[in-house]
Amino acid sequence: MELLAVTIGIVIKSLIFIIGMFLLAAYLTLVERKFAGHVQQRPGPLHVGFHGLLQPIADALKVLTKEDIVPNFVDKKLFYLASLMAFVPAIMILAVIPFGEPIKLFGLEIKPYISDVNVALILALAFGSISIYGVIFAGWASNSKYPMIGGLRKAAVLIGYEVALGFALVGPIMLAGSFSLREIVEAQQGFFGAFIWYQPLAFVVYLFSVLAETGRTPFDVQEAEAELVAGYNTEYSGMKFGLFPLAEWYIATFVLSALAVILFFGGWNGPHIFGALSPYIWFLTKLFLVFMFLLWVHWTLPRYRVDQITEIAWKVMLPLTFLNIFITAGIVILKG
């Protein structure tokens, strides 16, 4: 009986996280379009609802009811599977990300995370990099030149930055002495306890890697629209098309921003000025600021060339992370 209760509890909690993420991602599209509009001195969505507030709903309805065209010479099974393979791993990272401390509500202990394994960080990395297969297989299954090139480009970029990202995370791990995301947050107490003050180099590499992994502008060679039409999702239409940017631009960016907040900005730590809700308010505020920073970079900078991107990954970012590990190790040994 207890087993059944645990299972149902986990299922309900996962459903809340997944549905919440879907709704949030829909509205993040509006945030991004409004922000991009104002960066480029135009109003952005304006007519559906007050200042475009209902635009995501209209977009969702449009994408869902669109005729779903599958080209004749695609590999059908893989073509369908690829859009899911890009989407599911991105949302699976949510399973290991904590959004705050457990709280007591009406006598029930509610934990704002799905699981607290002590290898959470490695798991988040692993899930994040599995989504690479969605992109490559989408490119292959489309049986068309532009998607193929887009998929291979994305793979080349991801391989380089996965390595740099992994080594960049070693710094915060060494300072906290743990892989568990909750313990990493607990290690950062106070304003000057946040790891951003001790790990600026790691943070810079992390930012570059996030931009590259989520395919945002300085690194969006996989769908460089002037060269590749739309990259690996050229042949897709309807909701299958919609899943790719949803997974890559919104869910992955959101989740990686949450990781950045946990690793470098002290997670939900902050002055208790909002009462019981203050951890959540702090966490979401920091998360929103990091997300907006990434958008800001995306809509301001031009695009690198593909060879420059991989060159930066292997020749600049990777040595920088080694230097960071070396310095951090020295400090940790000296301080004891």
Place this chain on the structure above:
Amino acid sequence: MDLHAIAFWSFSALAVLSAFGVVFSKNIVYSVLSLISTLIAVSGLFFNLGAELIGALQILIYAVAIVVFYVLVISTVPQYKGQAVDPKYMLISIPVGFVIFMELAYVSIYGAWSSATGIFSPEVIGEVGNIKAVSSMLFTKYLFPFEVASLILLVAMVGAILLGRKEQVMEEGK
């Protein structure tokens, strides 16, 4: 049936089924897809046994870092070539597969696994966690074999770079 048993049977069924997929798929892209599925199912088995570190590394290193290079190479092969079957390789694979099967059977029947006991009983692991247990052994007792293994990998890497380098780089516009 408790949750562990359910997880064990579903993950092992998935692993075996996808292993069949690796061997019997005509299309090599489907083979490699089944390989990914096998590796992830095996990682699920590790998680079920409480070896979270190995499970997570299994996904990160095997299912992603290594197989992604297979995928990169295979996905540049045109589809019609990928579906060609050459029966002579099948003949070679039967004795090789048999030898590997015998080796695995020998290891599992004659108890090479029973030697895997040490100071880290499940209770100790539950207290200090997987990562600390593995790293404390790796950096004390097994430091020398660990360093030798990484040196061998380094040599292999240098060799691969030597084999893969271009003889001369053409200047643009010449």
